[in-house]
Amino acid sequence: MATTKLGFVVTRPGYKSENPKLALTHAIASQSVEIYLKDGDIVTADIAFIGDGVLNCIKGQKAVENYDLNSTESHVKMALLLDLNVLVCKEDLERFGMTESDIVIDAPEFGADMEVKVVPYSEISQMMEEMNHLLFF
């Protein structure tokens, strides 16, 4: 039995590139990776939004209405439903004049128990050090 920890670090804003959404969909794929592994082996996915990437977490996104696309917000909520650890950099939020009230924190309508954690960059850095591999998007 072994565990490989993957850290998905999102640095780019949403909708101008595919990267943030691909980060989330790949992280969510950690829930079905067992078909490629031996019994007992697992892959975990932690997600961190830093820099311009924090803009992906703004709540009230209208991607369905404007583009007929699932919003990045809904993918964040799906990640919470699947109990993934989602971190948002506090300093970078503040750089945009934003607070926790501006971003998606929970997803009760999805039935999610997990919440987004707004943390200082030092905690994100610590999380990254704990990972086996980091993937920057």
Added chain:
Amino acid sequence: MGKLTIGCFASLVGSTNLDFAVKLSAAAMEKGHKVDLWVSGNGTMISIKDQRAFKDYSSLEKPLKELMAKGLNVTACEACAESRGYHHDNTLEGVKRFSMDWYLGSCFDADRVLHIGGE
């Protein structure tokens, strides 16, 4: 010898990131390492067959075929490919197509993972 997993999300034309990923794969295999190459997003463009080589555009079909013949394991994200109209019947022979969990499965036992994001 080790295992290297490379994920590349950049397009075949427009950047040289896929060129780099293929060259790095070749270098690693030359040293005896096993290499998995995952392409997703615009990176799935490399999986299309019958690429026409021009000097002004990257064309990786030939080196990719040569490397796959030597054991390079290339897999494209099926959803990313299908969304772009890259279907099974125009996929380069030897390129596999799976969902995103394949990439994570490859990362599981990789000694190193190099992730190259898209544009």
